[in-house]
Amino acid sequence: MELLFFYMFSAGIIGASLLMVTRANVIHAALLLVLTFFFMSGIFILAGAEFLAVVQVLLYAGGIMVLYLFSIMLMNVEVSVRLRQYHRQSFFAVAASLILIFEVWTVLGRGGSYPAFKGFSWQLGATPGNVEALGSVLYTKYLFPFEVASILLLAAMIGAIVLAKRTIDR
């Protein structure tokens, strides 16, 4: 049962992302990316990371993609659609990706002795579940990186504003 869902979601992800990469129209690509994110949150729920799934949807789909769409709006994208979409070296790129896939496949095929599967103690959706565990770990062991991440975001915001600001010459 779980396997089925897993295969379903992963097929979704792969299909959407393949399409996203190949679409000439930027808006279609953006929407396809949002679709990928939805399938991904599915995978996360399967893996028992509910909080992450929700964050994926909220932040990625909601936040970042909205940002993309806005910026697409600001830039007159139509001009680039007519141009040659693919890069001269795209053939090499595809070839390299295929080789890489094949290589990863053999590595995983070879497998290896993973330690025994432990999985999580709590049930899906139970009250002392994923979120509580995540919260406790996040605010004790990883408190410092958490603060750094917030500062990083602040820096990114300021950076974005400075870059994108139109120079108002008095």
Add this chain to the structure above:
Amino acid sequence: MENFLLTLIAFTPLAGAVILMLFFKREQTVAIKVFATAVTVVDFLLSIPLWTRFDTSEAGFQFVQKVSWIPTIGVSYFLGVDGISVLLVLLTTITMIVATVCSFTAIVEREKEYYVCLLLMATGMLGTFMAVDIFLFYVFFEITLVPMYFLIGIWGGKRKLYAAIKFFLYTLFGSVLMLLGILALYFVNLKLGTGTLTFDLTELYAVGPKIPIGLQSWIFLAFFVGFAIKVPMFPFHTWLPDAHVEAPTAGSVILAGILLKMGTYGFVRFVLPLLPQASQMFVPFMVLLSIIGIIYGALVAMAQTDVKKLVAYSSVSHLGFVMLGVFALNQQGILGGQLQMINHGISTGALFLLVGIIYERRHTREISEFGGLSSVMPIYTTIFAITMLSSIGLPGLNGFVGEFLILVGAFKASYVYAAFAVIGIVLGAAYMLWLFQRMFFGTLDNPENQKLTDCTPREILYLLPMVVLMFWIGLYPRPFLSRMEASVGKVVKMVNVAAAPMNTKAAALPAGVRTQPKAKNF
């Protein structure tokens, strides 16, 4: 037991040099000179307890100070003085005073750097004689090279650069080979000896005889080259005349008085006790070299036209005697060699001072320039005569006591050695008298010689201690000999140890220590 006396003696000159560098301006020449002399005098006063409180019955090291310096490779700051080195330390402090005082008028430019170099020299030399840790010995051995290079290089004569570089490279080449020897010992000690990595001489003494003869002779050769260049022995002596001729007066006094002794001291302190079997094996070779040194040095000295070169070659001859005494490997020989080191320091030091005095007046060292000086400079002539007689070993003066003991030792080793060495005495008398005659007798024809002034009180002041020492050692050498007796006895016992273990594995295996076959690679 903590005894800071030796460190105090060794590093007072260094402290003086640093103070000189920092707090004295270049123009205050008089203050510089007074301060430098004060430092050397203080150093000498510090070293007097070495003489008074020295326990003559004790053969081992006294006034020991041991602090671990680099524990990882087993290096310790280990100072100690025994019979062999106590007199050399005293000789160094006295010579330093004399050298400082005698260069007041000789050095006129860059006095500050000069006296700094001089004081650095003092620390280097004192350290070398006091170091019991071989690593520390090597460090001090190298330190002495640098200031002497500057002394010759900056304040020297015409060909000073050539001489300075030649001196530096030659001695450095030797000491590098010596370093090889030290390291070989260091690692052998790891395998055969105490199994711990240490440079401490007292521990290495135990491992010495156990080294197989094959390796021992290689180490001997390494040490031999290092010290033979310093002594200097026959084939390696050509740096000495150049270094002496070009060095300023104080420079050559220290060079002849102390630096040459490091070579012979090295043999007695390191080579003989540490490599007994190899020393026994190499005795004929070493004695041959020293006899050649004696006769060759004397003959070449006769052919010199430059006074300083003549005295330099005479040092080659005298030190040939010392080496003959050392390699007679018996109590009389080594004791004689040891005492002759002190005597040579005094008499040749005095000779160089005298040559310096005449050089300051006439600015030439060509013997043909002088003649009939005795009527113009009577005091100078008498002091020169006494020094000359002491250096050719006239009984009643210090040279004779040392030389006689050496010859007794050499004769006891084998009468052939002594027979040849005695020729050295005759030749010694010949070239010294010839020099004395050409300089002092004869008519006073050269006009410049007429207006020469006799010794000034200052010059007499720094010559007096030397003359007093000459008579004291000559007439009553008891206190000197008794101080050296015990330690030399220990060295003699160590050298005449049984035959070396053969090079085979079985023999090299002292009980219980598992060793691979003696591969040559380490």
Add this chain to the structure above:
Amino acid sequence: MVSLTHYLALGAIVFVIGAAGVLMRRNAIIILMSIELMLNSVNITLVGFSRQWGDMTGQVFAIFIITVAAAEAAVGLAILVSLNRDRTALNVDEVNLLKW
């Protein structure tokens, strides 16, 4: 039972697709999106591992990656916007001031 290999395989495939996207496309925005994709592929593997060992660290890092991705996207787009202002076609090829 979904084993760890599945997650890893999925992550790898998504990563490669993203990389291919970055390499092939000339349109700067598409490249940025492909980068987002690559970052998400990393999230998948992290979650896979976190699931395997039952240790929350994987997920914590996933979150951090998301924050970084957000920051990166913001700055990336800001650059694009400022670039676009003085040049119309937003092709990566033309943007070669770095060329030696």
Add this chain to the structure above:
Amino acid sequence: MIELAWLIPLFPALGVVINGFFGTRYTRDNAGHIASLMAGLSFLVVLGIASEMIFGSGGTHTIHLWDWISAGKFSVSIAFLIDPLSTIMLLVVSGVGFLVHVYSVGYLQGDPGYPRFFTYLNLFMLSMFLLVLGDNYLLMFVGWEGVGLCSYLLIGFWYEKKSASDAGKKAFIVNRIGDAGFLLGMFMIWILTDSLTYSEVFQAAPNMTAAGATAIGLLLFIGAAGKSAQIPLYVWLPDAMEGPTPVSALIHAATMVTAGVYMVARTSPIYAMGPGALEVIAIVGAVTAFFAASIGLVQNDIKRVLAYSTVSQLGFMFIALGVGAYATAIFHLMTHAFFKGLMFLGSGSVIHSLHHAPVEQQQDMRYMGGLKSKLPITYWTFVIGALAIAGIPPLAGFWSKDEILANAFFTGHYFIWGLGTAAAFMTAFYMFRLIFMTFHGEMRVDHHAREYIHESPYSMTVPLIILAVLSVVGGIIPGFPLEGGWIHSFLAPSLAKGGAGGHAASEAVQFVRVAVESGGGHEGPTAIILIILAIAIAVGGIALAWFMYMRNPAVPDDLASRFPGLHRLLLNKYYIDEIYEACIIKPIYRLMNSLWSFDANVVDGAVNGASLVTLVSSRFSGIFDLKTVDGAVNGIASMTKFFSQVFKFIQSGMVQNYLFVMLLGIFMMLSAYLFR
């Protein structure tokens, strides 16, 4: 009194210190008086000790001062030994020494180096006392070298004269060669007997091997030959005449040269064990006696004649030692000191009186003659000396020299006896030749110098008279009954018992003793013949000299013309000096210079060569470096430039290219991981 023996060397030492330090400034002109005073005081102490020794108990006393050197088993101390032998030597040394001091006060009046001379003279007395008093070989060696040094200083006293300083240098070096032998002998002694003190050495002497004893004997004899001017090493004595005459008198006649004889006498117990050495000594002594006497025949310089006569008389002493008659040797040493010292001082006063003549004529007999009337005292004392040395019976020379020849004859050394007698004949001849040429005949002195000739002052003539008296008396009193005189009994305890020449000598001496017991002295039939023969030879010598130089002075010249070769040979001292010069000194110079050039360009050359090699290799490596290494570097540079052109296209500026390369990197790593 004997305990005060250490005073003897102390006085001269005091003299040296006073004259040495204060000589030039304070005791300028009375330095001579101080020195003589010191010599006199020590002479008094010696007289005290001698009287105690001779009339008192005798025996041997040692006075220990302090330990000198001690190294392991080897230990030597400063100690004095008083025994009959050293007493006799002390008497001779201090007696003659004191007289010479008094004499030289007058002789050196007005010489600029006046105080310096007396410092050296006192230093000489000090070293001589040390030599004689020392109770061990090392202390004797100290005196030995000290005496050598003083002879160097005194011979080269007038150092302006190059010949004087050369002679001094020559004396010291030849002595030094002898000392080298002495040193080796001493080491041998120490090795065999583990001590250097006489008493211990002579106790251990009997168990010495013959070979060992002979070796020691020969080595010590080399030292003695050096000091007492025997054949190989005598060349320095004639040249030593450069020094002032009192020096020649004291050092080169009476004291120093006899040191060798004293040393051999002192080590008689060892020589007794090594007969071979004695044979050598006897032969060398005889040859030296004959050889030196022959040279003396033709010399014209008054002091050179006396010098060669000293060498030949020393030869006689060594004959006595060689044949084992140690006491006789010491006896001859004593008598010789008296009459030779007398003659030297006499010649000194002759030269002193001629100091107005041109310098080279002052000592040359050809420019003298007829001084008999002018210098009466000198003349008569000189004649007594000559008679004594010739060996005319009542005088000293006869007793000691005849005893030597008798001993030589009776111990079977006929050849030596023959040489000795010939030498005695020649001695008589050249002594009286000297007298006739200087004092008799017509005056050949330089004209304007003639009126200045006058008798020397009293301070010079009084010592002459004393010595003349001693020459007369000194022979009879100690040695009246030949071979049995007082001196033999006195010296017997400190000398080995005869024993020379091994078995032969001892029987002969026994035979003589028997002869003595049978009828007093040498009354044995052969002994009487010997005595008569000796007297005849002496008188014959004198007569021949009288005949050749008084009756018809032409004879010596035509003799010289008839044997020109022989005459020239003798005149030039058998060219010995020239031979030494050629075969020893010249090669040393050549060797010296060749070694110096060897050292300069070979050894130093090797070092400079090494620097040359480094120089050349540095230049070569410079070029090498420039061409190849630098070339390589430039090559690399150009290569990189080339490749950079090639790879330039990678820096396309397109971000994808870089990412693509990164992808390749990942791929490489993965494949590496896979196919590890």
